[in-house]
Amino acid sequence: MKKSTSIILWILAFLLMGSLAVYQRLTGPTYPQRGKITIGNQEIKFKLSRSTDTDGIDLIKINVPDESYTGYITLKRYKSYDEWTTKVMTYRDGALYADIPEQPAAGKVEYKIAIAGADNQAVALTDKPVVLRFKGKVPSFVLVPHIFFMFFSLVIGMRTGLEALFKGSKVYKQSFWTLIFITIGGLILGPLVQYYAFGAFWTGWPFGHDLTDNKTLAGVLGWLLAVWQIRKHPDRRWWAFIALVIMLAVYLIPHSVLGSEIDYTKLPQQ
Secondary structure, three states, X not given: OOHHHHHHHHHHHHHHHHHHHHHHHHHOOOOOEEEEEEEOOEEEEEEEOOEEEOOOOEEEEEEOOOOOOEEEEEXXXXXXXXXXXEEEOXXXXXXXXXXXXXXXXXXXXXXXXXXXXXXXXXXXXXXXXEEEEEEOXXXXXXXXXXXXXHHHHHHHHHHXXXXXXXXXXXXXXXXXXXXXXXXXXXXXXXHHHHHHXXXXXXXXXXXXXXXXXXXXXXXXXXXXXXXXXXXXXXXXXXXXXXXXXXXXXXXXXXXXXXOOOOOHHHOOOO
């Protein structure tokens, strides 16, 4: 393969990785829910938190034009028998504020917010309650390498698929490095992230149903199979495509879906 062709394929692999990174950023259930409503002739934009650290009270902030606006927050623990509790939000410096009581790691609170203008007609910000998950703080020295290895495993995996498509000579080598990167990022650093965030190293199969853990395991097994098959049969480059398809399926599932959570129905009512 010509060097210029190889460079173009690497650039394409990076662009594809970037597209999937943006997709993950926008679709995950823990990323802020954004939107806007109109009250009277005023447009109010909002960003509602769906993930926070267990280091204090989470603060909800909604910018409003002036103090004639009133906000209401209604909340309860997610997956619980709790009754809904409604509180009036506090106005300060051009915004309405509300706090959500801290929960233990993997605990969730669902909440709804409504804003009323001078006519006292409250308008809900969302059709359904927003679910906020609490997690422990993950140290940067664990989180940053985890993200690096996971996304670069995707870059190399994409490049491997393109190498196989163009019948290059480095399919095995690139498959091997993809396996190394996804193993370090997913099976070594991933459990450390899980431990710091939720107090458990592994909650996927066979110990639980955590989808993040399970899809990581599927990705690793896919590349392990590809490396094994291509090493035995170098002409079977299509194994790299199979591993890449599995990897893409893994990354197309929004991050943190079916993640760790506390079932408050099995705990004393609050």
